[in-house]
Amino acid sequence: MEEFFSKKYGNQIKLGVIGSRPEEARTAEEGDETTESPLDLEFDYLPRDIKKYLDRFVVRQEDAKKVLATAICDHYNHIRRCSANVPCKEYSKQNIIMLGPTGVGKTYLVRTIADLIGVPFVKADATKFSETGYVGGDVEDLVRELVQKADGNVRLAEYGIIYLDEIDKIATPANILGRDVSGGGVQRGLLKLMEETEVSLRTPFDLTSQLQAAMEFQSKGKVTRQVINTRHILFIVSGAFNRLPDIISKRLGGKAIGFNAEGRRAPKDEDWFREVKSVDFIEYGFESEFVGRLPVVVACHELGVDDLFEIMKNSEGSIMRQYVNAFEAYGIELSYTDAGLYRIAERAYEEHTGARSLVGVCERIFREYKYHLPHSAVKRLELTERLVDHPDEVLEEILQSARALRLRELEAALDSIAGEWSQKNDIEIRLHPEAARILSRRAYESGERPEEIFAGIFRDYEHGLNLIRGAEGIRFEITPEVVHDPKAALDEWIRSYYVSREK
Numbered sequence: 001m002e003e004f005f006s007k008k009y010g011n012q013i014k015l016g017v018i019g020s021r022p023e024e025a026r027t028a029e030e031g032d033e034t035t036e037s038p039l040d041l042e043f044d045y046l047p048r049d050i051k052k053y054l055d056r057f058v059v060r061q062e063d064a065k066k067v068l069a070t071a072i073c074d075h076y077n078h079i080r081r082c083s084a085n086v087p088c089k090e091y092s093k094q095n096i097i098m099l100g101p102t103g104v105g106k107t108y109l110v111r112t113i114a115d116l117i118g119v120p121f122v123k124a125d126a127t128k129f130s131e132t133g134y135v136g137g138d139v140e141d142l143v144r145e146l147v148q149k150a151d152g153n154v155r156l157a158e159y160g161i162i163y164l165d166e167i168d169k170i171a172t173p174a175n176i177l178g179r180d181v182s183g184g185g186v187q188r189g190l191l192k193l194m195e196e197t198e199v200s201l202r203t204p205f206d207l208t209s210q211l212q213a214a215m216e217f218q219s220k221g222k223v224t225r226q227v228i229n230t231r232h233i234l235f236i237v238s239g240a241f242n243r244l245p246d247i248i249s250k251r252l253g254g255k256a257i258g259f260n261a262e263g264r265r266a267p268k269d270e271d272w273f274r275e276v277k278s279v280d281f282i283e284y285g286f287e288s289e290f291v292g293r294l295p296v297v298v299a300c301h302e303l304g305v306d307d308l309f310e311i312m313k314n315s316e317g318s319i320m321r322q323y324v325n326a327f328e329a330y331g332i333e334l335s336y337t338d339a340g341l342y343r344i345a346e347r348a349y350e351e352h353t354g355a356r357s358l359v360g361v362c363e364r365i366f367r368e369y370k371y372h373l374p375h376s377a378v379k380r381l382e383l384t385e386r387l388v389d390h391p392d393e394v395l396e397e398i399l400q401s402a403r404a405l406r407l408r409e410l411e412a413a414l415d416s417i418a419g420e421w422s423q424k425n426d427i428e429i430r431l432h433p434e435a436a437r438i439l440s441r442r443a444y445e446s447g448e449r450p451e452e453i454f455a456g457i458f459r460d461y462e463h464g465l466n467l468i469r470g471a472e473g474i475r476f477e478i479t480p481e482v483v484h485d486p487k488a489a490l491d492e493w494i495r496s497y498y499v500s501r502e503k
């Protein structure tokens, strides 16, 4: 088991039974849930280490990186102390709210951290729960999903991270008519999970788990109650919170918060977010207990053109790497100029969906390239400013010159094939340049190899060629006519061969 986990999660996590006396180990193996067999979570990161790691992938969001790194360290250090059988003192879990516009790295930050520390991670949209009728059962699915992500290891799942996006959509503001009443229900369901509860791994609605239970009963004569405790699960919620800046500014009495005095820029959402207090979330439509369970609040910033450029050029998860790899699979080397990347960043910025728009912009630029280049002769592609602005035009040019080059290559190949064929069959033939051009175009368009194209002409010649084999002093020529009607041409060759012999 230990080997399995160290392979899967690196050596950050070790399975260890405290005391590891053989009889204790055995009860743990038998799945007796009264035996504490905590994971010896080897968590020895400092907040700075986590931030450094995040820096490799996520551009900007300095505040968010620091706050997240610190909260994560607090959380896992606390767990480590608890699982070392030191009595757990009262501790308020560092659940986190992340504010900020779409596509600026909220999910990406959390996912990257979960990867680093090797705990299971589940992500879902909070809206998913308000749509369905019955709420409690559904939010508990998140916890069960953690167990799946941990490959069935309940102990590991108990230290996982649950990430809920679009949390602002389950707010139930008092002053909005026809409000979505289920939002409050979802909040209460989540609240229960965030505090501490035991979630059964088997749901009465899930046929598979019922079958498993039945089988277990048959083989062991009893069914172990499998539950997962949510005490140590970290919850991170996020949302755009569009109405929040207004609420904050109203609370502050429209007071200038230091930057919209004369000559200064107007405050942005993220400037207001910095002033956010619990009361603002309550005003937004969250229950006070719910807000109280999310003590860490952090705002992510909007990404500017320079940030988007930086993401493409330097971040380790850059979308450009994806394209480089995609083209490389066809033997095409993709390179890019800074100006080209910057132009993409400018385009993406116009869409106001953060780094998310980079994907769309690149997809539109490269769509036709990804289709046409693999079967072309193009071996190099450089992403330039002009390519970004006029992708179709540039593609046309590239394909034209690649086509010309490829046709020349094919002609040369056909020439030498004709030469080899001549020698092998002891018949002197020559490929007329015009015929070579026709054949090379045929090969280019059909994708057939030049050898196949050439063999195609002489497909039915087997017998006829025997008649003229070894003809001395006669040079046959593959002309365009031969290409168009090989049969007639062969007859003509045979005829002229006998005529010359008569002489």
Ligand SMILES: Nc1ncnc2c1ncn2[C@@H]1O[C@H](COP(=O)(O)OP(=O)(O)OP(=O)(O)O)[C@@H](O)[C@H]1O
Pocket (backbone or CB within 6 Å): 057, 058, 059, 060, 061, 100, 101, 102, 103, 104, 105, 106, 107, 108, 109, 165, 239, 240, 303, 311, 315, 317, 354, 355, 356
């Ligand atoms: N700051 C950033 N640095 C590097 N890449 C980023 C950054 N922000 C976003 N990305 C890229 O954009 C993608 C989408 O970002 P992400 O899913 O984190 O957005 P989000 O902030 O969670 O948005 P939403 O509120 O819509 O869920 C990421 O997978 C990542 O590739």
Ligand SMILES: [Mg+2]
Pocket (backbone or CB within 6 Å): 106, 107, 108, 165
């Ligand atoms: Mg997200």
